[in-house]
Amino acid sequence: MIEVRNLSFEVPQGKEDKEILRDVSFSVPDNRFVAITGPNGSGKSTLAKLIAGIERPTGGRVVLNGEDITELSVTEHAKKGIGFAFQQPVHFKGIEVIDLLRIASGNPNLTVGDACEALSEVGLCAREYVRREINASLSGGELKRIEIASVMLRNAALTIFDEPEAGIDLWSFQNLIRVFQRLREKNHGTILVISHQERILNIADEIIVIEEGRLKARGTKDEILPGLLESGSAAVSCFKTDGGNA
Ligand SMILES: Nc1ncnc2c1ncn2[C@@H]1O[C@H](COP(=O)(O)OP(=O)(O)OP(=O)(O)O)[C@@H](O)[C@H]1O
Numbered sequence: 001m002i003e004v005r006n007l008s009f010e011v012p013q014g015k016e017d018k019e020i021l022r023d024v025s026f027s028v029p030d031n032r033f034v035a036i037t038g039p040n041g042s043g044k045s046t047l048a049k050l051i052a053g054i055e056r057p058t059g060g061r062v063v064l065n066g067e068d069i070t071e072l073s074v075t076e077h078a079k080k081g082i083g084f085a086f087q088q089p090v091h092f093k094g095i096e097v098i099d100l101l102r103i104a105s106g107n108p109n110l111t112v113g114d115a116c117e118a119l120s121e122v123g124l125c126a127r128e129y130v131r132r133e134i135n136a137s138l139s140g141g142e143l144k145r146i147e148i149a150s151v152m153l154r155n156a157a158l159t160i161f162d163e164p165e166a167g168i169d170l171w172s173f174q175n176l177i178r179v180f181q182r183l184r185e186k187n188h189g190t191i192l193v194i195s196h197q198e199r200i201l202n203i204a205d206e207i208i209v210i211e212e213g214r215l216k217a218r219g220t221k222d223e224i225l226p227g228l229l230e231s232g233s234a235a236v237s238c239f240k241t242d243g244g245n246a
């Protein structure tokens with residue numbers, strides 16, 4: 001279970017502090033799939049970085065399975081079983097895709113077969129990519145998908161995806177939804193997905209809405225989605241890829 005207790009994050013701005021997150025509290029039991037949504041700039045990525053230990057909160061605690069992990073380094077967060085897929089993937093220049101997948105999965109003996117399977121799951125033709133060097137010749141969408149594959153291979157107890165749909169084309173988006181559905185079915189630990197996409201919100205057990213740095217609402221998709229769509233919220237957009245609006 002991951003618990004966020006009264007989390008706040010302020011940054012210095014001139015003479016005053018700018019408040020980015022204020023008093024956000026929620027808990028997510030194991031093996032839940034929770035979507036976090038809200039307008040641009042509302043503090044979602046910040047929240048994710050605080051949970052993953054990439055930033056330190058100025059107030060509040062992050063508690064994993066009863067243990068306070070707020071002050072631990074990002075490496076220690078990772079060791080405790082928290083995986084993070086960035087909104088803008090980090091480049092590990094100069095190594096091959098297979099090496100990245102081995103490092104990310106924590107399994108130096110990861111076979112080419114397993115790597116290929118993970119790449120295929122995110123819609124990449126595995127044989128073309130597994131030996132490819134990670135450099136500027138990979139497109140943004142390719143990098144993003146390689147990053148998603150690497151996070152999936154980690155099998156973390158808690159995985160946070162920050163806008164996995166960003167920069168991904170329609171065909172791959174459909175695939176991505178299937179990837180998430182499979183992750184859910186496999187009880188692949190707890191998953192927090194930050195997303196603006198209705199189809200991702202739709203497959204979540206629960207939706208958390210962050211607005212102006214505060215937790216605005218939390219509930220099942222039936223409780224939350226109609227309100228979001230009705231208000232024409234900038235937070236949500238529909239991705240129609242198969243003729244139907246899921
Ligand atoms: N270290 C920082 N210093 C100053 N401002 C920051 C810092 N980190 C975040 N912010 C600001 O805090 C706000 C929230 O940023 P954040 O990236 O969390 O938003 P978001 O909800 O993820 O938005 P998006 O949907 O566009 O990804 C933004 O206005 C951002 O510019």
Ligand SMILES: [Mg+2]
Binds near residue numbers: 044045046087162
């Ligand atoms: Mg963000």
